[in-house]
Amino acid sequence: MPSTLARSRPQKLARAILYNGVNAERYPVEVGLAGEDMIRVTPEGDAPVDVPLDELAIADEDKVQLIVSRRFVPGWRLILDQPVDPDLRARLPHPPRYGGWIDRFGLVKATAALSVIAGAVLVIGHVAPRWIAPFVPPSWERNIGDAIVGDFGELRCRSPQGDAALNALVERLDPGATRPGPRQIRIAALHVDIFNAAAIPGAHIIVFKGAIDETPNPDAMAGILAHEIAHVRRRHVTEALVRELGIGALIRTFAGGIGANAEQVVGLSFTRANEAQADADAIATLRRAGIDPRPTAALFDRLSNKEGGDTRPALQFLESHPGSESRAGNFARSFDPEASYRPALDPAGMKALISACDTPKRAPGKH
């Protein structure tokens, strides 16, 4: 009778150590299987206790020990010396190795699958802003932009003549752009002494006092504005905003004091491809508007020459606009000796532009 034979098989008893989870006492025990679904734990000189196998799990295992834990009894640990009876070992669930999901597929398969997913995430993270940007309604972007910058408060240079000159420049480059409507571009000069201009969400363009002071030629200012207008029209700003809402934002936000944060207003960064495109557009815009591109080229020339020595205003501009030297070349080459160029602003407008930020701020600020 085979069944009787199986039952009468001599029990393999293993010596083990039991911690009961109640106190730190160590109990030497003998362990063996009791039927199909129990193990029998017999403390020295004490009555045996049967524990259902499905309450047990392997907490840890190595070449020396197998540590078994018990559900519902925190701290209950049965420590068996290796090699453990393979019959018993086979009935205990494997402990997780790499983690539930990865164990299910196996390390190699999981790694391959995760690599594909990671690659896709990286690619999408990189190109998605460019895809998404055209679909962001301008009114949304305008709301976000207005929420961020408002009317610039005390930072804004409040000279009606200066504003008129800036608007005239924009009109010259992009006729109709300053008229109210969905395509309106709003330009402002700010009392901040850095050499920079920027396109920010909501079709705002801002020019800093430092840039006005360092660019006495309105044709060069037209070149800078043409570049920023291109960023707006191509929706590079939206693209940068979408990108900014991604992971990179976390890192940047926790650094810097007030000074750094003032620049953060314009801190959205464009990709190099965006910059090149904005330059190409700016050259076309200048040509269409009949504005001499050479002062813009000269400005970039001056900036690239400053790279080595006096870095004060130059670096600000160069950081987000790479390769001044080649840019200068592009603008210079677009000069057409046959064309008839007209100054971007008349002398009165020029004077108004230069003195746009001469009125003091309404309240003393940090800059």
Added chain:
Amino acid sequence: MDMIGSAPVAQERAVRFTGSWREYLPIAATNVLLIIVTLGVYRFWAAARQRRYLWSRTEVIGDRLEWSGTGKEMFIGFLIVTAFLLPFFLFFQFLFPAMVARGKEGAAAGILLLFEVVLLYLGGVARFRALRYRLSRTWWRGIRGGSDEPGWNYGGEYIGRVALASITMWIAWPWMATALFRSRWNQMSFGSLPFRSTVTADGLGRRWAAVYLVPIAALILAIVLAAVTGFGAAAAGTKASPTLAAILVGLFVGVYLIIPLMTLHWYAKYYRKAAETMSLGDLDFGFDATTGDWLKLFLGNLVLAVVTLGLGLSYWGYRNWAFMVRHMHLFGEIDVTALAQSTTHAPGEAEGFADAFDIGAI
């Protein structure tokens, strides 16, 4: 009564590290691989695997430690903290620039200060909770540790002491650090036994003063040397300004070498003292790492990372843990029958940023 202790086995260490770097290699390698292909998400599971190994290779009075924390609970803890910090993130990202753009720098700075205070408070709570979490997941002979306190009061104490110390330009650092250590550990327990720390800043002042004085002395020495050699150079007719150069070199060396070294010198003693004044029931702790030992650890970590082109970074946790265990001592004995199971609340999730990013909880 069943007393076990280190006294009967005087020759053998009561705390031993039994791991080996070869045995750990498969864990380290697969952790690096999985962290890369999950873009970092696996780091929580990696930390759990690392700890499970390191704890299991740490023997305390003849028995292994066991780590029962999981990657999943650490990940969930991280998500909770992230959700908690989201308003702060939104403020820094949008509201703050918006206020600055409107010229309301004063109001912006005010809110910024307020938020920094709140974040400092949360930082204190996070440190407390990281320690509590680790103890609650650490088992020895079927017993775990923990704390009955949620750490909110500790956060308040933390912010007060940090503020006071900052007013003294951190001269009061040893008082701050020891008081916080004492407070933290006196609220922790293992099983039915409370940890007791009596650490004070006594004897730690001189090394802390050295953090301030040695760089200044070095700078003065550099200037004097430069002046002496400078006269020689001037006599030789060179036009360079050696004094200025020496000040710059002195500042550089001071900032990048002397100050960290002196700080390490202080921390070495601080850790020894903190351990010596700590007890758990009749067990006393000890720690014997000198400044030189710490320096060897850090330089070793650095060299390892460089020569392995960064892969060695995955061994820093291993090396740091092994270092702590190898220098740790336990004296006295423990009544294992009286050491009953902890009745502290076992937190469901890993708690605090500190643990999510594996910032040291000691």
